[in-house]
Amino acid sequence: MRKRITAAAVGLGLGAAAMFFTGNSAQGHGFSTDPASRQANCADGTVTGCGAVENEPQSVEGPKGFPEAGPEDGSICAGGNEGFKELDDPRGGDWPANKLDAGAAHTFKWSMTAMHSTTDFSFYVTKDGWDPAEPLTRADLEPEPFLKVPMNGDKPPAEWTGEGKLPEGKSGRHLILGVWTIADTANAFYSCSDVEF
Template structure:
């Protein structure tokens, strides 16, 4: 009887450790080119960001954007209320990366935990977008301007790919969506840019 209880306890410990290890090894990542809002918070460029400053890689929400995923006004935080400062437009005063219309731009992701990946998609705000309002689907072009299929592979620790930026002028927002292949989630990163 004692051996059975010891075996059961060991089994529970192993199962618990496996669950904890799996939970802590969830995929995580963010964009740093163009620099994302979460990275600006993490590196101290922007203050009053809440807990996102310690975990810029954790902006995770349901996948299926734009048909599913985070609600309008909560897109930059991935629908995670703890990261709501990312949805705050700050009067349109988020620092912006200088970019050029039509030019190829390199999009760079950093991963703190890699995961099987379906694809990466990049959306941009429409002409006339108001940078002092929270991001909504209606503010974005309905189709991504760049889609990078990834076929279920795991990305390396850093990953870059290039794409041409649509014609725009003034401040805009690029929404990068990293869709995980084997979970119901995706990762979201909003980058403010200026053409």
């Protein structure tokens, strides 16, 4: 009996440590898979040296209210979460890039491990001339999302898809920031996808 109680206490301690380390609850949530995000590339081994996000790509959660609130500049891709700071490292502009056609229709996809009542999914793109070798800031992004998919409090399915149009007039390397805003908590999930138009 004493051994079982000790094992349970150790298990609780590890869960608490995971919650502290990631800055949010230990359960998973979701991340962008199309266009493939930095989380997706880390989770499937396309990119290595990603730290905790390799095992928790779905947990990149931070304060909602972007762009007026939310993560600080330079920590947007990690949702302001120190445990996932590797996502903010631009790696000299050398993250794998998704090939996309500017202005084309696109099916955006997120993989979910916990479904939440949702306000919306919003997608931002970098301005022309942004520097992919620097951490992402608000000033790097176009001020308005090029796509916003309202959810009106509905919960997304395990594989969420949203139809939309990619931004017009873009060429070369850019970054798309996806923000999944949760309706019934103070948080949102952040996902950065490196792209080439």
